[in-house]
Amino acid sequence: xxxxxxxxxxxxxxxxxxxxxxxxxxxxxxxxxxxxxxxxxxxxxxxxxxxxxxxxxxxxxxxxxxxxxxxxxxxxxxxxxxxxxxxxxxxxxxxxxxxxxxxxxxxxxxxxxx
Amino acid sequence: xxxxxxxxxxxxxxxxxxxxxxxxxxxxxxxxxxxxxxxxxxxxxxxxxxxxxxxxxxxxxxxxxxxxxxxxxxxxxxxxxxxxxxxxxxxxxxxxxxxxxxxxxxxxxxxxxx
Numbered sequence: 001x002x003x004x005x006x007x008x009x010x011x012x013x014x015x016x017x018x019x020x021x022x023x024x025x026x027x028x029x030x031x032x033x034x035x036x037x038x039x040x041x042x043x044x045x046x047x048x049x050x051x052x053x054x055x056x057x058x059x060x061x062x063x064x065x066x067x068x069x070x071x072x073x074x075x076x077x078x079x080x081x082x083x084x085x086x087x088x089x090x091x092x093x094x095x096x097x098x099x100x101x102x103x104x105x106x107x108x109x110x111x112x113x114x
Numbered sequence: 115x116x117x118x119x120x121x122x123x124x125x126x127x128x129x130x131x132x133x134x135x136x137x138x139x140x141x142x143x144x145x146x147x148x149x150x151x152x153x154x155x156x157x158x159x160x161x162x163x164x165x166x167x168x169x170x171x172x173x174x175x176x177x178x179x180x181x182x183x184x185x186x187x188x189x190x191x192x193x194x195x196x197x198x199x200x201x202x203x204x205x206x207x208x209x210x211x212x213x214x215x216x217x218x219x220x221x222x223x224x225x226x227x228x
Contacts, residue, residue: 009154034216043118043205043219044157090156101170102147102217104156 006105019078023091118220139208
């Protein structure tokens with residue numbers, strides 16, 4: 001069975017500071033991993049995905065994530081936070097290789113202080 | 115792509131009433147997913163279609179819930195005899211079989227059961 005754990009339900013950073021959102025996963029098969037962002041009262045938007053190619057994945061809005069199999073982690077980072085980054089972020093895992101079921105973490109709300 | 119659309123965006127109903135939500139996926143996406151999201155949680159998988167075939171239903175989906183995708187295009191999710199515990203955001207997503215499990219989400223339908 002697959003699962004996702006996001007460490008920290010809330011993260012607060014100052015504008016211009018490093019953003020680090022943590023995600024650990026569990027999967028019995030090689031996983032596909034995703035980060036989605038959700039703004040208030042909106043659906044989820046894909047930030048980036050890992051599908052067994054390069055372990056460092058670059059996404060939209062300056063975000064990137066690194067797949068570390070030994071640590072079963074897929075942490076999301078951004079070098080310099082912007083006020084517009086304030087949102088809810090979800091890490092997700094799917095079975096890949098044709099599997100369809102995607103499991104989402106509980107989410108991390110990012111606050112950006114001026 | 116015009117994106118995934120959902121209708122209505124908001125629904126307020128009284129306990130015991132039936133409600134139906136519609137999802138229009140991105141054209142030519144053969145996969146369609148329904149999720150439920152409650153406050154402070156990530157999306158929970160409800161059901162999945164590949165073309166018109168419903169391939170998986172979560173155990174979260176009680177007998178009061180039914181979903182259809184009659185022609186492999188739009189989908190409907192019906193909840194019969196609504197309960198206050200059904201209050202949530204219902205999200206629809208679509209994707210392609212060859213799309214590495216990437217899902218494109220609609221804006222959601224927020225259901226409030228009084």
